[in-house]
Amino acid sequence: MESAAFELDGLTKVFGAQRAVDSLSLVVPRGSFFGMLGPNGAGKTTSLSMAVGLLRPDAGTARVFGVDVWASPEEAKALVGVLPDGLAMPERLTGREVLTYLGLLRGLDRDEVAARAAELLEVLELDGEDDKQVIGYSTGMRKKLGLAVALLHAPRLLVLDEPFEAVDPVSAATIRTILNRFIAGGGSVVMSSHVMALVEQLCDRVAVVSGGKVVAAGTVSEVQAGGSLEDAFVSLVGASTRGAEGLTWLSA
Numbered sequence: 081m082e083s084a085a086f087e088l089d090g091l092t093k094v095f096g097a098q099r100a101v102d103s104l105s106l107v108v109p110r111g112s113f114f115g116m117l118g119p120n121g122a123g124k125t126t127s128l129s130m131a132v133g134l135l136r137p138d139a140g141t142a143r144v145f146g147v148d149v150w151a152s153p154e155e156a157k158a159l160v161g162v163l164p165d166g167l168a169m170p171e172r173l174t175g176r177e178v179l180t181y182l183g184l185l186r187g188l189d190r191d192e193v194a195a196r197a198a199e200l201l202e203v204l205e206l207d208g209e210d211d212k213q214v215i216g217y218s219t220g221m222r223k224k225l226g227l228a229v230a231l232l233h234a235p236r237l238l239v240l241d242e243p244f245e246a247v248d249p250v251s252a253a254t255i256r257t258i259l260n261r262f263i264a265g266g267g268s269v270v271m272s273s274h275v276m277a278l279v280e281q282l283c284d285r286v287a288v289v290s291g292g293k294v295v296a297a298g299t300v301s302e303v304q305a306g307g308s309l310e311d312a313f314v315s316l317v318g319a320s321t322r323g324a325e326g327l328t329w330l331s332a
C-alpha cells in the first residue's frame with residue numbers, strides 16, 4: 081500500500097507532571113489539505129514539533145511518506161517544508177539573504193536559490209523590503225518569510241503552524257492561493273489554525289486535538305456532523321460560559 085503523506089503514531093510528550101501530548105495518532109493521506117484544530121494549550125504545536133523533527137518525542141513515531149522522521153532525519157527533512165511556531169531567524173540578515181543562506185544549506189545551487197528567492201519574495205510582497213533586516217520585520221512579515229523558507233526546497237509536504245496568524249487579508253489571500261496551487265500540483269498540507277472559516281474553506285480533512293489527544297478526525301463534513309465546524313469544535317472541546325457572569329467590575 082502507498083504510504084500516507086504524514087503518519088503520527090502514539091506521539092507522546094511529558095513536561096514535568098503534564099502529558100502535553102498523550103499518545104496522539106493521525107494519518108494525513110497524500111494530496112490532502114489537513115487542518116489541525118484545538119483550544120489553546122491542546123498540544124498542537126508540541127505534536128507538530130515532534131512530528132517534523134524539532135522536538136524529541138518521549139514515545140511514538142512520525143513518518144513522512146513512509147520515512148521515519150527521527151530515524152532518517154535528512155531523508156525526511158528533504159520531503160517536508162516546515163513553518164514552526166515562533167520561527168527563530170538569523171535576525172541580522174535581510175529576507176533575501178535568509179532565503180539564500182537556507183537554500184544553499186539545503187543544497188540548492190546558487191542560481192536556483194536566487195531565482196526561487198526572487199519569485200517567493202515577489203509573490204509574498206516582501207521584495208520591497210530588501211534593505212530591511214529580519215529584526216525589523218513585523219510579525220506578519222516574519223510569517224510570510226517563514227512560509228517562503230518552507231517552500232524554498234519544493235517539498236512534497238508542508239507542515240504549517242498557524243500560517244495565517246497576524247497576516248493581513250491581502251497576504252492571506254495570496255497564501256491561500258499558493259497553498260491551493262501546491263495541493264493542485266500534488267502536494268499535501270497540514271496546518272494548525274484557530275480560524276474555523278479558513279479551515280472550512282481550505283481543508284478537506286481535520287483533526288480536533290484536546291488535552292493532547294485526537295478527539296475527532298475525518299473529512300470536514302464528518303467532523304461537522306451537519307452543523308458548522310465551530311459548533312462541532314465547541315461541543316467536542318467543551319463549551320464554557322465562564323466570563324459571562326464574573327468581571328462585574330468591568331461594568332459602569
Ligand SMILES: Nc1ncnc2c1ncn2[C@@H]1O[C@H](COP(=O)(O)OP(=O)(O)OP(=O)(O)O)[C@@H](O)[C@H]1O
Nearest residue numbers: 095098100101118119120121122123124125126127
Ligand atoms: N517547553 C515546554 N515546557 C513546559 N510545558 C510546555 C512546553 N511546551 C508546551 N508546554 C505545555 O504543553 C501544553 C501544550 O502546548 P502547545 O503549545 O503544544 O499547545 P497548542 O495547542 O499549540 O496551543 P496554542 O493554540 O495556544 O498555540 C501546554 O499546556 C503548554 O503549556
